[in-house]
Amino acid sequence: MNGYLIAIILVIAFWAAVYILDKKGILAKHHMSAWGPFVMWRTSRGRDLIDKLSRPHRFWNAYSLVSKGIVAVIMFGMTALLLWEATLVSSIPAESAPGVDMILGIPGINPVIPLWYGILGLVVAVVIHEFAHGILTRVHGMGVKSLGIVWMVIPMGAFTEPDEEALEKTTRRKRTAVYAVGPGTNIIAALIFAVLFSSVALGSVAPAYDAPMAATIYEDSPGDIAGIPVGAQIISINGEDVPINGYPDVNAPDPNTPVTVKYYYNGEIFEKEVISGVILTTTEKGLPSGDAGLKPGMMIYSINGEIIRNETDFKTVMSSLEIGETVPIVAYSYNAETGTYEVAEEVTEITPMSKIDYYKSRGTSTNGVEDMAFLGVNTAYLGMVVKDPQALIDSMAHPFAGDDSVDDYFHSFLTYVTLPLTGYQPFPASLVDVYEPQGIFSGMSSNSFWIMANCFYWLFWINLMLGLTNALPAIPLDGGYIFRDWLDSLVQKVRKKMPDKERTQFVDSVTWVFALMILFLILWQLIGPRI
Known part of the structure; x- marks a missing residue:
């Protein structure tokens, strides 16, 4: 089933x-109650633990101050990000718009979040979030009525139930401290787990073999037809060693000629006969490639009379072409019935366009882009995209290496957070045996090591998402209550003579407007592209 x-x-x-x-x-x-589809089990046990943890008051007061700073930055940044994303909605095709399942951060429902790693991350994130609330409640002398566990088939998290009356009557400074430490703790925990994932775990792993790794193999390409698996490390082609960064320059024969590929995979060395050639992995209608009749999966034989034996040949020929000048092109297409590549008679000539014009038509910045002939294709020798296996690990172990501007750091952060979208979290099973644990983890099997590393990453990811979400200025999120108290304090200072009742009504109205605005901005990402 x-x-x-x-x-x-x-x-x-x-x-x-x-x-x-x-x-x-x-x-x-x-001592249980139903809350929608959830069951909340309450107990007074655990309050003694919270009392003991809350005793270093000076530490927790400083901690809550740091948490307020974190929440303030995130509240502003996330609101600005939602407003910016709202301006982009009209340019997103309906088929590319996120679905409801992508908005809901529920493991097993959200396709990005794996079930068991997601449950682990959610349980840990919610428990430390709620314990932080409970500890600051006691630090400021307010009672904790109960603690408990939230169930929906399995434990989904925990909660603390403070004395609501005491929380309402206390000062704004103390109340905002209680609310701020929840998301603040999640963000701090996310940083800790990111260090454990990147510096501790990935800093202790190395490739099992010093050779370029097949990271992507396109369907029905020569590599795929020959049965080379993703994760294979290419040792040699026709007896010549392939350097770690030498795959694009491989000494290949004329296209549509067999070559022998030697590779390492899962602790063994294999050899396969593969049809040599540079394969088109993408083409696009309305661009030179589509207009010329080129299709993904075709093999390029020559352009303007120059034979294309490897990817460096392709780049060299492209740099020699004139924009707008029609040149002859020869391509092969694969015949599945005969199992051979045959000349694609429909492809005879192609007219390159300006690369700058292409970027401008897509609304992409042209800063640093050299104008040259552009066909609108992506290519891969043998239909395989290879990577330096150590470079792949380094990109996750040192995500900000070489960054020297705010824009660089932002893009590196997005790349790190979107590892699940690019297929590198959980770490692909096909690549697990490419690496061997080193140092303190040398005694672990590759499978056990990557389960541990994946746990670290998802503890980082779920804590980050929970912290970012809860810092939004929208009641009933923690950020909503903090925003209300900060706004109330500001209004009281600016409008000193405003009656308390009038000020409260004004603050409540603005708070709910912000909450509805945040809700609209989130829903707009679902609805906008489909209108």
Whole structure:
């Protein structure tokens, strides 16, 4: 039975059981209550632990001050980001717009978040978030009524239930401290887990073999047809060693000629016969490639009479072409019935366009872009995109290496956070055996090591997302309550003579306007592209 179907059946059965048990009063007898589809189990146990943890008051007061600073930066930054994203919605095609499942950060429902790593991350993130609230509540002399666990088939997190009346009556400074440490703790925890993932785990792993690695192999390409797997490390082609960065310059024969590829995979060395040639991995209608009849999967034989044996040959020929000048081109297409590449008769000539004009048509910055002939294609020798296996690890272990501007740091941060979207988190099973744990992890198997490393990354990711979300200025999120108190303090200082009742009404109105605005900006990303 499909795993998602089983999950849906379990959730429906759980909801039904919760509804029945709640109606019969059985949940209440065991200190439980229903909250929508969730069950909240309350207990007074654990309050002693919170009391002990809260005793270094000076530390926690400083910690809450740092948390307020973190929340303030995130609140402003996330709101600005949502406003900026709203301006881009009209340019996003409906088919590329995020779905509801992408907005919901629920493991197993959101396709980006793996079920078990997601559950681990969510449980840990919610527990430390709620414990931070409880500790600051006690630091400032307010009571904690109970602690508890939230269930929906499995434990989904924890909560602390402060004395709401005392929290409402206390000073704004203390109240904002209680609210700020929740998201602040998540952000600090995210930083710690990022260090554990990047510096500790990935700093202790190295490639098993010093050779370029096949990171992507396109379907029905020569590499795919020959059966070379993703993660294979290319040792030699036709008996000549392939340097770690020498794949584009490989000494290849004329296109459509067999070559012997020797590679290392999963602890063994293999040899396969592969048809040599530079393969088109993408083409596009409306660009020179599409207009010439080129299609993904075709092999380029020659352009303007120059034979294309490897990717460096292709780049050299492209740099020699004149923009707008029509030149002859010869390409092969694969015949699945005969298992051979045959001349594509429909492809005879191509007219390059300006690379600068292409960038401008896409609204992309042309800063630093050299104008040259452009066809609108991507290529890969043998249909395989290779990477330096150490460079792949370094990109995750040292994500900000070489950055020297705010823009660089921002893009590196986005690349790091979007590892799940690019297929590198959880780390691909096909690449696990490419690397061997070193140092303190040398005794671990590759599988165990990557499970540990993946846990670190998802603990980072879930904590980051929970912290960023909860810092938004939208009630009932922590950031919403903090925003309300900060706004109330500002209005009181600016309009000193405003009556308390009038000030409260004004502050509440503005707070709810912001909450609705944040909700709209999030929903607009779903609705806007589809209108």
